[in-house]
Amino acid sequence: MTVQITARQFHEADGVEDWRSLYHLVSAHFRTDSLAEGIALVDESGQLASEDEQRHLSVDLRHAGVTVSLSRRDIELARQISAAARALNIPADPTAVQLINVTLDVLVSAKVLPFWRALLGYREISDTYLADPACRGPAFGLQKMEAARPQRNRMHLDIAVPHDQAEARIAAALAAGGHLVSEAHAPMWWVLADAEGNEACVATWVGRE
Structure with a gap:
């Protein structure tokens, strides 16, 4: 193998x-x-x-x-x-080429993962990641946060794109009215938001080796 x-x-x-x-x-x-x-x-x-x-x-x-x-x-x-x-x-x-994940920010993944697994009918890949067994829908991930954020959205999209297409995709999103929230983890991922503050991440493989 x-x-x-x-x-x-x-x-x-x-x-x-x-x-x-x-x-x-x-x-x-x-x-x-x-x-x-x-x-x-x-x-x-x-x-x-x-x-x-x-x-x-x-x-x-x-x-x-x-x-x-x-x-x-x-x-x-x-x-x-x-x-x-x-x-x-x-x-x-x-x-x-791209891959879409839905990501939910949580305090304790073990408390919420069973709910989402049952609700979506997805298969558990790890203790923070679920996938559609029929490969029809986006994957669903849990991301740990340190404290509750009641005034901020806790669910966002992760858009994985080719490493050589990330800057163009980000530029298009910014030109369409979005803004850059953080590039602290770039080029692994950038955090963007729409005009109302709803967030999404553009991610590449770079830095994940």
């Missing part, structure tokens, strides 16, 4: 230029002109993946594109899927 690798090690490998690390996964988006094109790429990806790799392979198929997600350790499979896409004349678009 291949040992897990860091995001930096993945990106330093050859032949993975189409792929971007988002937390523990790597993803690539391929633009298509029809559902038939996407199905052809999905079929090819399934045939390329070993039985073990298929357990970590996730595919989102739409008329306009296919998003493929893998474990970071599956470097060779990433190369092969990119090669298959090129052979099918399906271009990669790294700017379309």
